[in-house]
Amino acid sequence: MSFPKTFEELGLSADTLAALQQKGFTEPSPIQAQTIPLLLAGDTDVVGQAQTGTGKTAAFGLPLIERITTIADTPQAIILAPTRELAIQVAEEINTFQTKRKLRITAIYGGQSIVEQIRQLRRGIDIVVGTPGRILDHLERKTINLSNVKFVVLDEADEMLNMGFVEDIETILEHVPDERRMLLFSATMPDRILQLARNYMGTYKLVSVKSKQLTTELTRQVYYEIKPNDKLTALCRVIDFDVEFYGIVFCNTKANVDEVTEQLASRGYAAEALHGDISQNQRERILQKFKAKQVNIVVATDVAARGIDVNNLTHVINYSLPHDPEVYVHRIGRTGRAGREGTAISFVSRADRRKLDFIEKVAKAKIQRAQLPSVKELIGTKKTRIIDEVLNEVKNGVHFTYSNIAEELLAESDPVSLVASILKLSYQNELDPNNYIEVEPDLVSSKDDRKKTKKKVKLNIELGRKDDFTFKKLIHLIENGLRIKGLPSRDVQVFDRSSFVICFEDEANRIAEYMERQYGKVTRQRKQLVYISAVK
Ligand code: ADP
Ligand code: MG
Numbered sequence: 001m002s003f004p005k006t007f008e009e010l011g012l013s014a015d016t017l018a019a020l021q022q023k024g025f026t027e028p029s030p031i032q033a034q035t036i037p038l039l040l041a042g043d044t045d046v047v048g049q050a051q052t053g054t055g056k057t058a059a060f061g062l063p064l065i066e067r068i069t070t071i072a073d074t075p076q077a078i079i080l081a082p083t084r085e086l087a088i089q090v091a092e093e094i095n096t097f098q099t100k101r102k103l104r105i106t107a108i109y110g111g112q113s114i115v116e117q118i119r120q121l122r123r124g125i126d127i128v129v130g131t132p133g134r135i136l137d138h139l140e141r142k143t144i145n146l147s148n149v150k151f152v153v154l155d156e157a158d159e160m161l162n163m164g165f166v167e168d169i170e171t172i173l174e175h176v177p178d179e180r181r182m183l184l185f186s187a188t189m190p191d192r193i194l195q196l197a198r199n200y201m202g203t204y205k206l207v208s209v210k211s212k213q214l215t216t217e218l219t220r221q222v223y224y225e226i227k228p229n230d231k232l233t234a235l236c237r238v239i240d241f242d243v244e245f246y247g248i249v250f251c252n253t254k255a256n257v258d259e260v261t262e263q264l265a266s267r268g269y270a271a272e273a274l275h276g277d278i279s280q281n282q283r284e285r286i287l288q289k290f291k292a293k294q295v296n297i298v299v300a301t302d303v304a305a306r307g308i309d310v311n312n313l314t315h316v317i318n319y320s321l322p323h324d325p326e327v328y329v330h331r332i333g334r335t336g337r338a339g340r341e342g343t344a345i346s347f348v349s350r351a352d353r354r355k356l357d358f359i360e361k362v363a364k365a366k367i368q369r370a371q372l373p374s375v376k377e378l379i380g381t382k383k384t385r386i387i388d389e390v391l392n393e394v395k396n397g398v399h400f401t402y403s404n405i406a407e408e409l410l411a412e413s414d415p416v417s418l419v420a421s422i423l424k425l426s427y428q429n430e431l432d433p434n435n436y437i438e439v440e441p442d443l444v445s446s447k448d449d450r451k452k453t454k455k456k457v458k459l460n461i462e463l464g465r466k467d468d469f470t471f472k473k474l475i476h477l478i479e480n481g482l483r484i485k486g487l488p489s490r491d492v493q494v495f496d497r498s499s500f501v502i503c504f505e506d507e508a509n510r511i512a513e514y515m516e517r518q519y520g521k522v523t524r525q526r527k528q529l530v531y532i533s534a535v536k
Contacts, residue, residue: 003030003033003034004028004033004037005027005028005033006027006028007020007025007027007028010028010032010033010036010037010040010062011036011037011040011041012036012040012062012066013066015098015099015100015101016062016065016066016097016098016099018099019096019097019098019099020062020097022096022099023096023097025058028055029050029054029055029058029059030050030054030209031048031049031050031054031055031056031059031207031209032055032058032059032062034048034207034209035048035059035060035063035207036059036062036063038205038207039060039063039067039183040063040066040067043181044181044203044204044205045181045182045183045184045197045201045202045203045204045205046183046184046204046205046206046207047183047184047185047186047189047193047194047197047201047204047205047206047207048060048183048184048185048186048207048208049185049186049187049188049189049206049207049208049209050187050208050209051187051209051330051333052187052306052330052333053309053333054209056155056185056187057089057090057093057094057155058093058097059185060079060153060155060183060185061090061093061094061097062097064077064094064127064151064153065094065097065098065101065103067150067151068103068126068127068150068151071103071104071124071126072124072126072148073124073148074124074125074144074145074146074147074148074149075125075126075127075128075144075145075146075148075149076126076127076148076149076150076151077126077127077128077149077150077151077152077153078127078128078129078130078135078146078149078151078152078153078172078176079127079128079129079130079152079153079155080130080131080132080135080152080153080154080155080160080165080169080172081129081130081131081155081156081160082131082155082156082159082160082162082163082165082303082306083109083131083159083276083303083304083306083307084107084109084110084111084112084131084280085280085283085306085307086155086156086306086307087107087108087109087129087130087131088107088109088129089307090107090129090155091105091106091107091127091129092107094127094129103126103127104123104124104125104126104127105125105126105127105128105129106120106125106127106128106129107129107130108120108121108128108129108130108131108134108135108138108144109130109131109134109280110131110133110134110137111279111280112280114134114137114138114141117134117138117143118138118141118143121138121143121144122143128144132160132165132168132169132172133165133168135168135172136168136171136172139171139172139175146172146175146176147175147176147177148177149176149177149180150177150179150180150181151180151181151182151183152173152176152180152181152182152183153182153183153184153185154169154182154183154184154185154186154196155185156185156186156187156306157184157185157186157193157196158186158187158188158189158190158193159186159187159303159306161190161192161193161196162303163303166196169196173200182200182201182204184196184197184201184204187326187330188326189208218336218340218341218342219316219332219333219335219336219341219342219343219344220336220341220342220343220344220368221332221343221344221346221365221366221367221368222343222344222345222346222367222368222369222370223345223346223347223348223356223367223368223369223370224345224346224347224348224369224370224371224372224441225348225349225350225369225441225442225443226347226348226349226372226439226441226442227349227350227440227442228349228351228442230439230440230442231319231347232260232263233437233439234347234372234439235249235260235264235317235319235347236264236267236269237372237373237378237436237439238315238317238345238372238373239264239269239297240378240382241373241377241378241381242314242315243385244314245296245297245314245315246293246296246312246313246314246315247296247297247298247313247314247315247316247317247335248297248298248299248300248305248308248313248315248316248317248331248334249271249297249298249299249300249317249319250300250301250302250305250316250317250318250319250320250322250331251299251300251301251319251320252301252320252322252323253301254275254276254277254301256319256320257273257274257275257299257300257301257304258273258275260273260299260319261273261299264297264299269297270294270295270296270297271295271297271298271299272286272289272290272295272297272298272299273286273298273299273300274286274287274298274299274300274301274304274305274308275300275301275303275304276301276303276304278304283304286298287307287308290308290310291310299319302322302327302330302331305331305334308334310334311340312340313334313335313342314335314342314343315335315342315343315344315345316331316332316334316335316342316343316344316345317344317345317346317347318331318332318344318345318346318347319347320347321346321347321348321352321355321356321359322359323355325358325359325361325362325363325365326362326363328346328359328363328365329363329365331344332344332365346367348442349442350442350443371441371513371517372439372441374438374517374518375433375436375437375438376433376517376518377517378436379431379433379436382430382431383431386423386427386430386431390423440480440481440482441482442483443482443483443510456502456503456504456505457502457503457504457505457508458500458501458502459500459501459502459503459508459511459512460498460499460500461474461498461499461500461501461511461515462497462498463498463499463515463519464494464495464496464497464498464499465494465495465496466496466497469494469499470494471492471493471494474492474494474499474501475489475492477511477514478492478501478511481514482507482510482511482514484503484507484510484511487501487502487503491503
């Protein structure tokens with residue numbers, strides 16, 4: 001089946017086409033191409049599903065503008081949305097679809113003065129966009145009259161269900177004439193949504209735009225095995241590692257969002273929290289700061305993050321893995337947009353393993369295991385950055401205000417000590433390894449591993465007592481660091497110049513990987529720090 005390729009072909013009026021041109025919409029998105037003709041004609045109910053950011057607002061908003069022709073005293077369409085932010089966004093977006101004709105469109109939500117809302121409702125509104133709670137409030141006060149409503153739209157229906165609005169919605173529907181036309185839009189289509197559709201829509205048309213690919217190729221998806229207690233350190237490491245870090249950190253609960261934000265703020269990071277308890281004003285201020293990059297980290301719950309439309313995020317961090325694979329897809333869909341590459345990082349503890357497998361399977365995502373940058377690597381990149389910054393400043397030209405002092409200083413001290421002291425003054429302890437905590441991965445317990453593999457190997461390590469490497473160090477690393485337990489002590493030996501461990505192959509790989517990482521520089525110098533040879 002082919003769908004109209006232009007807005008003209010969809011059958012929109014000249015006025016609306018002009019508005020779209022002004023907005024810079026050149027062609028309809030798939031969900032728009034498929035639902036708009038359906039809504040402009042006839043009277044079937046419609047359930048529309050398409051990913052976030054695919055233009056669902058216009059898919060129902062444009063037909064509403066076209067089909068509501070009279071200016072009446074009471075609302076002719078009611079759109080329900082899960083949050084204030086979304087209600088405002090939808091009202092604003094639909095308002096921009098009209099040029100000459102001025103249907104009155106207003107967002108009605110909690111937290112805003114109810115008296116002012118009552119005044120607006122009295123003056124007359126054609127399209128109401130509201131959060132269920134506040135609409136219900138008005139119904140109880142009899143300050144809103146829905147008896148003239150011809151269209152009911154449930155926007156972000158999945159989210160409204162998640163937030164427990166079902167009963168509110170049902171009560172609202174009781175106040176709307178039975179002949180109303182009902183539209184339901186959602187990014188995901190769990191059974192509960194179809195159930196709601198069946199209950200309230202009789203016969204309906206389902207328009208579902210399946211995204212070809214659930215996740216974008218521009219997003220690199222990795223996970224780090226992190227113990228719950230190390231998550232904060234790991235988060236700081238990720239942020240420190242990328243000077244350009246600009247991302248959203250997702251947590252599953254409000255309390256967790258607050259805790260992480262506070263911890264980040266107390267460590268000097270520019271982070272803000274977004275969740276349902278943040279006031280509307282506050283929220284708008286935060287979003288503005290985030291867009292302006294005055295704040296480069298937003299810690300958020302899923303619902304609160306819905307309204308954020310920022311295209312150039314470098315990172316999405318799953319501080320906690322979501323329970324629902326679709327939520328995972330939504331989260332990571334916020335990076336890798338507009339042709340820019342992004343990274344989605346999930347912190348996965350041992351307890352999360354199954355959840356991760358489930359997400360990978362359902363979301364058809366390839367999430368690769370990766371290593372959190374070590375303290376060494378972090379300091380390495382920081383060094384490079386400092387050198388870049390300083391040389392860049394040198395390139396910027398002579399700093400007359402400082403050149404006299406520079407000469408005085410050079411007369412007093414040798415250049416190396418001088419530059420080093422100045423670096424110390426500007427970068428303080430940034431390069432001091434003692435400032436950072438090494439994080440060991442939270443690996444699957446070796447019992448499980450032992451069941452999976454049988455082959456034992458001998459891992460030779462070219463490090464010995466001469467290198468200050470001791471049996472104690474090695475066994476500590478194996479048992480505490482890598483959680484490989486129960487190796488007989490004869491299988492772990494440290495000599496003067498070398499050491500070995502006899503263990504299962506995957507364990508050997510992990511030890512080797514760790515050794516490479518920890519003693520990276522040595523590897524390069526000695527060519528072969530570790531090698532593995534199979535034991536028969
Ligand atoms: P959804 O509700 O599906 O998440 P929105 O309706 O919020 O998506 O639209 C996402 C963004 O895309 C908005 O900024 C909107 O103005 C823009 N948009 C929608 N349709 C088009 C189009 N046909 N062409 C260009 N931009 C569009
Ligand atoms: Mg939407």
